[in-house]
Amino acid sequence: MVQVYRANQEGLPANDRGLAYGDGLFETILAEGPRAALLPWHLERLNRDAGRLGIPIVRGEIETLLTQALADYAGHYGGGRWILKVTLTRGAGGRGYRPDKHMEPNLLLVHAPAPPHPPVAGVTVDFSPVPLTVNPMLSGIKSLNRLEQVMAARELGGDLFEVLMSNAEGHVVEGTRTNLFVATEEGWLTPPQSTLAVAGVMRRVVLEHLWSAGEPVTEAPVTLEVLMSERCKGVCLTNSVLGIVPVRNLAGQALPVDNRLSLLCGLSTEME
Template sequence: MLGVFWAEDGGLPANDRGLAYGDGLFETILMVGTRGTLVGYHLDRLVRDAGRLGIPVTRAEAQDVFARATSHYGHSRADTRWVLKLILTRGAGGRGYRPDPDMTPNLLVSASAAPPGVPSEGVAVTYSRIPLTVNPLFAGIKSLNRLEQVMAARELSGDVFEVLQSNGDGELVEGTRTNLLLHTTEGWITPPRDSLAVAGVMRDWVLERLEARGEVVSERPLLSEHITGPACRAFYLLNSVLGVVAVRNLAGQDLPVDSGLATICDPLETLE
């Protein structure tokens, strides 16, 4: 059983645990009319990570809500791009941290305009002063607990597109809304999955595409000197709504730009 709420009808109850404690997770899906990109990846992650949090939702329920949402919002948007957001919470009711084991999960559904496209010549990024801590128990889950990303995003200004967050060991982990991928003379490097606050579906899909092409992909700690060193061929940000974003400048240092990955991995190929 799943309670479904539509944002324009008033949203979640005031006593929802997602509002009170960040007790839930979310997905944002790039849509074109009534079709979405990487839909299977998004819904699989929603169900899988909800299970990790002990929130009962089935793949069939998630698929049904997606179908209802595309009908509800998509037909009036024709072939335009928009973003579907699904917020799943443990449910409403009770006081205190301990949840009722018989609580009914709630799913809030909303639609918004898609952000503008990113320039093919690349974007400028810099380092965040806000460190990123990842509890191993929740690594990779796109939970509602995103305060570190919110505070880091406040550092964005001018033409800075993204800020990169590091862990306590000084290793680059991810951006406020993006996963990181570096192309070097020896292959591809991306931070290990178990170090990530959010393991993005675009990251998963791109790595699968690269490995299918026979590319050497390594999940290992990423340091700033790897990006700014002579072995760097290109540095990318990955996001399921924005796609593959080439970085042209990191904290004032110009980087080589190669937009080829965006051609190889175009999320619009995954519309379903």
């Protein structure tokens, strides 16, 4: 059984392993009123990745807790859009890195207003000098270890919406908070999940829609040469809160902007 901590209650214990070692996971869930359209995908990822880390949870218990939190907090936002931040840690206790075998997981629930929709006309993106290192054992997991993204995100501000991060091989992997889809004449290109620090929920939704529609999509390394060449016919960023965001300018290069990917996925350019 998990121990639940809510935003209006006392915080996590000082010896919580999430605070001490980043030993845990988090989900950022977009809601409208008491409804979160992508809740099943968030639950699936949270359950799967908790299993990969050896954090014992019961999906049904977590689903009940999140559904109740959605109902309880929705009134703060008058039926509008808002965010439920869910943090799961291994629990409190244990000296040093070795966890106590008998600890129970902690679940922290926090709510906040949703950010504004990105501009439909597209956003400005650049490349980050901060390298992204992905441990194969942790690839794709939205763990609490996000310091590289924090360092890269310090560059954001003004018209700069996002920066793209590259791995040791020089392949462009993802943004600080987004996954990447590249439009080419051959179809859509996106980095393989095994190379990702975070395999986003919206990335999964987009891939499922593309596969279902029979659209050509390839999971393969994305290079600077592809992104900055005529082969690149457009770039979209995906995020479960922001939706599908077209890029109009990449490192000074103007890109075509349309909402084709959003239409293929049955979404408006302003994610509902």
